[in-house]
Amino acid sequence: MNLLENTRVCVCAGSGGVGKTTTAAALALGAAASGRKVVVITIDPARRLAESLGVPELGNEELLVDPARLEAAGIAMKGELWALMLDPKRTFDDVVRSYAPDEETREAVLGNRIYRELSTAVAGSQEYMAMERLYELHERGEFDLLVLDTPPSRNALDFLDAPDRLLRFIDSRSLQAFLAPGRAGLRLLGAGAGVAMSVLERITGIDLLRDLAEFFSSFSSMVDGFRERARAVNELLRADATAFVLVTTPRTGSLEEAAELREQLSDRDIDFRGVIVNRVHSLEGPEAGAGELEGLLGTDLARRVAANHRDYLALSARDSASLERLGAEVGGRPIVTVPSLEDEVHDLPGLARVGSYLFGDDQTGPA
């Protein structure tokens, strides 16, 4: 499949409700079936899908999807499929623990009043966790392919900025200013510092500023570790062997979001490999002849079947037009479509079925 050739990392990007998790799982399954050792990092999968992958049995650790389960689902597996579900409750604590240079610093940060209250709200914490995990697994070098299902977010690329945002948070001249000795442990740069400072105190409250200063002071010893990790993650995301795949649906809103995503990726010097469009209606028509239908079904049912057929033909025509517009915008990159299936995909045979559309062959079809 074009989208995964020469790829070690595949990031499935897209807005909410387009089928990203299913797509990521189906891509991983297909690649594993064809002989690669693959891990899919899922965010918040549907319970049944998670169960069929064996994911809820995990904490945050990757687990081999039982080959017997795959065989029972009629999927011939030449490689290995591993899966892990990112724990949404996992807090920033683990990051602090891994970067703190010593126990004293770690305890100082974890015990800080500000940190305790606000750590679960750290902007992009789930996004940051996803990036951390991806990097960590990549570095271990055990997998041929890592497929990442990105967290749901209004701005679908929040996760990309997570390492940089964190870095800006702790590595700036403003932070240095906070750490320099001065009035109440703080010092402002620039003219009018005294006045601005007192205004700031009046608005925010002196306690808050003092606690923030202590927090930043403890955190500063971890800057180097964070800086290096952020640099490494950014490098990984921009590597040639990393493929960004946009996942979308033919709904106009989704196409617009996909166009925005493309632009935002390009702003960050990241290319996207191709587009996967889910839930495509592709009835060919023409409308069935009334006489023929009536002969088979009787008048009343025939009328209703014809009306239903017309509705879906109209949808198919509009989906087709949407795909054409999308084609005009992706500069020759592959667009892979997955038809609208009557059943939600929530088990291995369902994933295999989606995979057969993604890979365009019978490798992953049920036996």
Added chain:
Amino acid sequence: MSGILDRRLLFVMGKGGTGKSSVAAALGLAAARHGRKVLLCEVAGQQRVTRTLVGHAPSDPYEETKLAPGLWATSVDPDSALEEYLRSQLPSRALFELLKRSRIFQYLVAAAPGSRELLTIGKIWETAQLDRPWTGAQLRYDLVIVDAPATGHGLALLAAPRTFRDVAGVGRIQRQAGRIDSFVRDPETTGVVGVALPEEMPVTETIELGSALERDIGLELGLVVMNALDPDRFSDQDAATLAGARGAGGAPVREAIEAALAQHARAAAHREQLARLEAAGRPVVTLPHVFAPELAREDIEAMSERLEAVL
């Protein structure tokens, strides 16, 4: 009119892609038709509903744009909200400019986790106050409807004021956060509407949202809207007849029969999800699937008429 539209502030919440924006707009149209002055608040998005209802994007998204008689829309952005707040709090323009230029201040606001959420919900609170404390604006709204970000982020918005109230020590921020928190948590003033699609994940998330709301915010899901429900077009008996006729006739006939069988299966799956949602115990209203890739103005108006009829 049901109690849900008698609040001052309504949050429309749900999984991404379930149609929150359209449902929020439909609720707004319904309330406006009943004589209320309504503001539709989107959180830093694309003003899609505004474009659908008036045919073009607003020139300034942060202005309060009129969409229909009694219905206005705005987009809430933390940076604009901060500016409005500071201007209203600082005694002089000179001080305001000074603070704006202060790098420390910019850094604090950008870095403090949750500050963007606090500013967002602060602005939302402001629009729902009858005296419009930050802007002194002429427009006073009876009802503010928020098209909230997807579930987790929406909950973070609701929780932000209390977090700041508890963390900010003594001072203006703490008092302001406390005021916002009281308003947001008061079931007399604030209501929550959940939006779900007839699919497993959105229903699960809605049920979990209900629990999280009660546990963390002390609010109930006042109403759940199940969107895009496929109509019951074919009975089980029809399906049996269709299955029997499978494979017969020319290509268009076979396609029509397959499409009918697929529709029957999907409608049945949808009904299963509806039953799951109803079993959770909150009032549920359904909206039918619209057979179009995007909703037009008349679709949103039809939705609002249906909501009005059942509320």
